[in-house]
Amino acid sequence: MKTGALLVSISALALVACSVPKQESAALGSEVGASNQDLAPVRRILVQDQAEYKEAVKNAQPGDMIVLANGEWNDFDAVFKGVGTAEAPIWLSAETEGNVFLTGQSSLRLGGEHLIVSGLVFRNGYTPRNEVISFRVDSKLLANNSRVSHTVIDDFNNPDRSQRDIWVVMYGKNNEFDHNHLAGKLNSGPTMAIRLNTEESQENSHFVHHNYFGPRPVLGSNGGETFRIGTSHYSLTNSNSRVEHNYFDRCSGEVEIISNKSGGNTFRNNTFFESRGTLTLRHGNGNLIENNLFDGNGTPYTGGVRVINAQQTIKNNYFKDLTGKRFSGGLVVMNGVPNSPINRYHQVNGAMIEGNVFENIAAMELGEGSDNERSAVPINSSFKNNTIISDDGVSPITLHDDMSGIEFSGNKSNQAPPEAISSGFEVEPNLKQKIDASEYGVPREATGVSWYPKVGTGSPFDTGKDIAVSPDENAISNAIKTAEAGDRLVLAPGSYNEAKIIELDFPITIVAEQNGSVDLSFERKNMFVLSGKAGLKLSGVNVSGARAPDNVGNSFITTTSVAGGSNHTLIIQNSTFSDFVVNRSFAIVNASKGTLFQDIKIINSDFSDVSGSVVKLDAETDDFGMYNVESLEIENSHFSNIAGPAVIVYRGGRDESTFGPLVSFKGSTFTNVGTAGGPSALLHGAQVLTFEGNKIEQSQPFKFVITTGKPKPFLEGNSLNGDETASVLNIEDLRK
Template identity: 45%
Template sequence: MLIIKQCKTVLFTLLGLCFVVSANAKEYIVDSEQAFNETVKKLVAGDTIKLANGTYQDFEILFIGKGTKEKPITLTAETKGKVVLSGQSNLRLAGEYLVASGFVFKNGYTPSSAVIEFRRNKKQLAFHSRVSEMVIDNYNNPDKRESDYWVAMYGQYNRFDHNHLVGKRNKGVTLAVRLNTEQSQQNHHKIDHNYFGYRPTFGSNGGETLRIGTSHYSLSNSYTLVENNYFEHTNGEVEIVSVKSGSNTLRGNVFYEARGTLTMRHGNGNIIEENIFIGNGVEHTGGIRVINKDQVIRNNYLEGLTGYRFGSGFTVMNGVPNSPINRYHQVENAKIENNSFINVRHIQLAAGSDAERSAVPINSTMKNNLFFNKSSQPFTLFDDVSGIKFENNTSNTKALSELENGINSQEVSLVRLSNGLLYPATNLPVGAKRDLKVLAKEDTGVSWYEKTSANTAFNSGDIHSVKAGANEFLTAIAQAKSGDVLELLPGNYDIPKLVIINKVLTIKAKEIGNAKITFERSALFEIRDGGSLMLDGIAISGENSPDYSGNSVVRTQKWGMVDNYRFIMRNSSVEDLDINHSFHFFETGKVAFADEIALTNNTFKNITGDIMRLDTELEDLGIYNAEYVNVKGNSFTDVQGSLIKLYRGGSDESTFGPHLLMINNQLSNVGQGKRNKTKASIYLHGVQVTNISDNVVEKSAPITVEHTVGEPVTAITNNTFNATASPKVTELRVKGPHTAVIENNKVN
C-alpha cells in the first residue's frame, strides 16, 4: 500500500512495520519486538521509532544509535501512556543524543539490574540522552529481598525528567546515579520535574529513593543537578536522598510528608538550596543531614517535621577520625545560611557521638537562620559544637546557653504568604527568601497518569450484608472489592477453606459478639499481596480446627510477600485455640512487613501458642516484620506463649522501627508455657520505640527487652505486676546501664 501526502511524506506498511519518510528523517511505527529489533539497526540522526499502542509482554528494549544535538534519535509511544510494558520487560539505551518517552511499566518486573538503564553494558553507555514522560508503577520483583534499580543513570550529560515513579517495594534504590567508571564521573546529569510517589517503609536498609554515587567513588565529583522534583510519601528508609559524591546541586525540590532525610552521606562540596520540606506533623518526617566537607545549605524551608536522631529535621553529624571511605567523614567548612525551621521538632548537632564517631564539626557556620517553635526550643547537642559559629540567627524560644551568643531570642509573629509558606510578619533579615518558589505536584511527572493515594482506606467502599453460613461468607469475600465492608448477620460461620485476603477488607459483626466464626483448616485467614484485614466485633473459636500443632487464626503468606499490609482487630473475642500445642493467633511469614498491626478492646482466652509472632528474621540484617504494633485495652488470659515476640536484628541504623505501644491491657497467666523459649510474656529485641504503660500483669512471665542499635527509646511506666517479675532490659551493644525509663510501676 502506498500513500503520498501533500506534505511530501510517504507512508509504507509492510510486515507490521509502518514508517513515514520526510525530507531528512524517517518515522517508523512497529508493533512487535521483532519489528523493533530489525528497525532500530536502521536508525540514523533525526529518525523516530514509535511502538504501536498496546501491551507488550517480556519485551527487553535495546535502544542504540548515534544522533546529534540538532537531530536526536527518538523512541516513543504511538500515544503516550497507551504503550504498556509488562512481564519481564526493561529499557536500555546506549549511544549519543537519544530520546525515549511515553511508556508505562506495570504488572511485572525487570529481568536485569534496572528497569531503565542508561547503558547497554559496561562499555557502551549513553551520552547526551534523555528519558522523559515514563511511568514505572509498582513494577516489583516478587522476591522483596532481590535488589534492582528502577532507573540507573550512567554516562554523561543525560537527563531524566517529567517521569512518574511510584510503589517500589523490593530492595534497591528507585533512581541511582552510578559513578563506577571514569566515563560516568563528572557526569553533569540533570534530574528534574519527576514525581517520586509512595515508597512504603521497607523495614531494613536498601530503600532509598534517590542515590548519587556510592561510598567507593564518593571522593569523585558527579556534578549532578537534582532540580524541581516532588517527593511524596517516599518512606523507604531514613535516607530519602543519599548523596554519595561531590559537587552536586539539589535545588527547588519538594518533600511532602516524606519519612526520612536528604542526606549528604559521602562526598564534598554539595549545594542544597531552595528545597521545601513539609511534614504536617507526620511521624519521622525529616529534613537535611550534614556530613563531610564544604557543604552549602541555604535558603531551604522546613516546616512541621517530627523526626529525630539521624532522621531529624536538621542534623549535623559527628565523624570518625581518619575515617575509612565508607564511614563518617568529619563535618568541616559547612555553610548553613538563610534557612527557615518552622516547628521543626529536633535540630541535632554533633549527632551520633560515640567512641568511634568522636570527630566534632569544625570551621563551620550557621547564620541568618530562623528557628520558630510553638513550644520548646529544638536543639540537642551531643558533643562539643564550638566548631560551629552561630551568627545573626533568630529564634522565638530561648536558646541553649552554648548557642545563645549566636541566636537572638525574641518574639516572632508569622504570616503565611501567597507561596503558602510562613514568614515573620516584620521583615527580619533571617530565614529563607520571601519569594521562594514552591513546586506544584501537578507540574511534575506526566499529565496523563493519575497520582493516586498510597493505600486504600478501610471502610471506604460498599457495605455488604452477609447471612450466616460458610458459602455465603466465602462468596462475599470473593465478590468484594478493595475497601468494602462485609457485615455479618448473627449466627455461626464454620469455614472449611483457607480464606485468602488479597484486597483491603473489613469483616464486621452487625451485632458485636453475635457472629461466631470457626474454621476447619490450619488457618482461618491468609493475608497476601494487596491484602489488608480489619476484624470488628467477631467471635472466633478454634474448637473445630484440625488436631495439629502450629495452627493459627491469621497468617501472612509464608514467603514472597512484597506488598506491605495492615491488620486491625477490635471489639472481638478469640478463645479455645487449644486443640493441640502451639496454636497461635497471628503469625507472620518471612520478610512479610506490616505497616500496622493493632489490637483494641479484644479478649483472648485459652491459647496454647503466641498471640503475635513477629520474629522470623534469622540473618540479623535488620529485616523486621512490623513497623507499628499497637495493643490497647485488651484482656489476655491463659496464654501459654508470649503476647508479643517482636524482633529486629542487625546493626544497621537506616530504619525507623519497630514501634510498640501497649497500654491499658490485662494479662493473666501469660507466657508460662513450657514451649515458650523466650520465657517472657513480651519479648522485644531491637525495637526502636517502646511504650508499655498502665497495664495489669499477673501470674505471668516477665517483660524482656533487648536493646541493640539506634539509641532505642523504651518506657515501661505505671504498670502493676502481681506475682510477676519486674521487667528486664539488657543492652547488647552498648556498655553500661540500660537506657530504658522504668518508673512508677507496682511490683507485688
C-alpha cells in the same frame, strides 16, 4: 522495512508532538532542560511487535522516531541503541502516551548518543535484570546526551522483596531524566540511582527534574532509599548532578530519602512531603541544598537534611512540621570518625547552614551520633541568619557534643537555644515568620505526567460497598470472591465456619452487624493468608480455634511472599479469640519470612487459651536488619492463659537505616501469660517502645533486647502483680 512499519516524511509530521508537548516544553524553558522542544523527527516508524522493534532499532538513523504500537508489550527486554545528533536525535516513543504498557519481565536499556524515550508505562511485572531502565546497554556501551521523559514505573516489583533491583540507573554523561512518575517500589534497592563506577560515568552532569517520586512504603531494612547518587567506594569523586523541581511524596522506605554519596551535586527547589527520613549527605563533598521545601505535615519520623563530610552548603530552605528526631531530625549535623575509612563518617568540615527557616521542627540534632567511634566534632562551619520558630515552648536544638567548631551568628528564634550557642541568637518571643511556601520547592501537579494519576491518600478500608453476608458454610470466602478492594462484608448474627483457607490479596473489612453476635471458626491450618496488596480489618466477631487441625504452628492469620507482597495493614477491634490450644505454637497472627506488616492495631479485644503467642513476628532471624512489622499498637485489650509471650517482635542486626519496629502497649492486661516459662512479651531490636497503663498479673515482665540505636522506652502507670512501683520491663543490651 518489515511489513507493518509505517514511514512518514517530515512534511507529514508538522503536527506530531515529540517526547514533550512543544507548548509545555516552551513553558518550562531552558532552566529545566527542555532542550528538545524545537526538534521534530525525520520519519516515524510504527512497530507492532518485538521483531519489528529490533529491526527498526538496527536500521535507525538520526532523526528517526521508533513508535511502539498501543497495547501490552509482555516480557519485553528492550534494547534501544543508536547514534543520533543534537539536531537529529533518535526517538523511542509510545504511539499514544500512557497507552503502551511494558508488563511481565520487561526492561529498557539505552546505549549510544542523543537518544530520547517517552510515553511508556511499566506495570504488572518486574525487571529480569538489575534495573528497569538503564542508561547503558552493557558495561561498554553507555548512553550519553540522552533523555527519558514522560514515562511511568508503577508497582513494578519483584515478588521477593529481598531481591535487589533499581528502577532507574543513570550512567554515562550529560543525560536527562524528567517529568516521569515512579511510585510504589517495595523490594530492596533504591528507586533511582546515579552510578559513578567507571571514569565514563564520573563528573557526569546529569539532570533530574520535574519527576514525581510517589510513595515508597517502608522496606523494613536497609536499601529502601528513593534516590541515591554514587556509592561509598566512589564518594570522593564528583558527580556534578542537578536534582531540581522534583516532588517526593511519602517516600519513606528507610532513614535516607536521598542518599548522596558523591560530590558537586545540587539539590534545588524540590519538595519533600510527609517523607520519613532525610536528604542525607552520607558521603562526598561540596554539595548544595537550596530552596527546597521539607513539609512533614506532622507525619511521624519526617525529617530534613543530615549533614556529613566537607564543604556542604544548606541555604534558603524551608523546613516545616517535621516530627523526626535523631537521624531523622529537621536538621542533623553528625559527628565524624577520626581518620574515617571511606565507608564510615567523615568529619563535618566547612559546612555553611544559612538563611533557612525552621518552623515547628521537633529536633535539630548537632553532634548527633557522638560516641567512642564518632568523636570528631564539626569544624570550620557556620550557622548564620537562620530563623527558628517553635510553638511547643522549647528550643528544638540539642547539642550532643562540643559545637565550638560551628560559628553561630545572626540567627533568630522565639525560644532560647542551649546556653553554649546563645550568643549567636536573637531571641524574640513573639517572632512570627510570614512565609510564602510557594517560593520553595515545586507543586505536586507540576511534576510527573498529566495522563497518569498520582497516588491518593486515605485508608485502604471502607472505600467500597457494603456486602451483606448470612451465616453459612464458607459464607465469608464465597462473599470475598465477589468483593473488591475496600469493600465491607457485614455479617448477620449467627455461626460461621470456613472449611477453606481464604487467600486474600486486597484490603477488605469484615464486621459483625452487631458486636459479639458472630461466632467464627475455621478448619484449616490458617483461615486468612495475606499476599499482594492484602489488608484486613476485623471487627465485632468471636473467633474459636477449636476446629483447626491438630498441627503444630497453626495461625488464624498469616502472610506469604510467594505471590509478592505489599506492606499489609491489620486492624482487629472489639473481638474475642479463644480455644487456640489444639496443638503447640498456635498463634493468632503470624508473619512469614520476607513479608511486612506496615501497621497492626489491636483495640478492645480479648485473647484467652492460646498454646503459642497471640502475635508472632519473628521470621527474620538472619540479623540483617529486616523485620516483620513497622508499627504494632495494642490498646485496651486482654491476654490470659497464653503459653508463649503474648507478643514476639524480632529485629536483628545493628543497621541504623530504619525507624522500626515501633511497639506500643496501652491500657491492657496480661494474666497468666508466658506459662511455658517466657516473658509476657519479647521485643528484640525494637526502636520505639511505649508502655502506658498496663497490668501484668501472674506473669513475668516484658523483655526488651537492645541491638542498635538509642531506644528510650516510655513507661508510665504500669503495674506488676499489683505493685505499681515494680518495673514491667527487663532490658538486655547487646550493643556493648
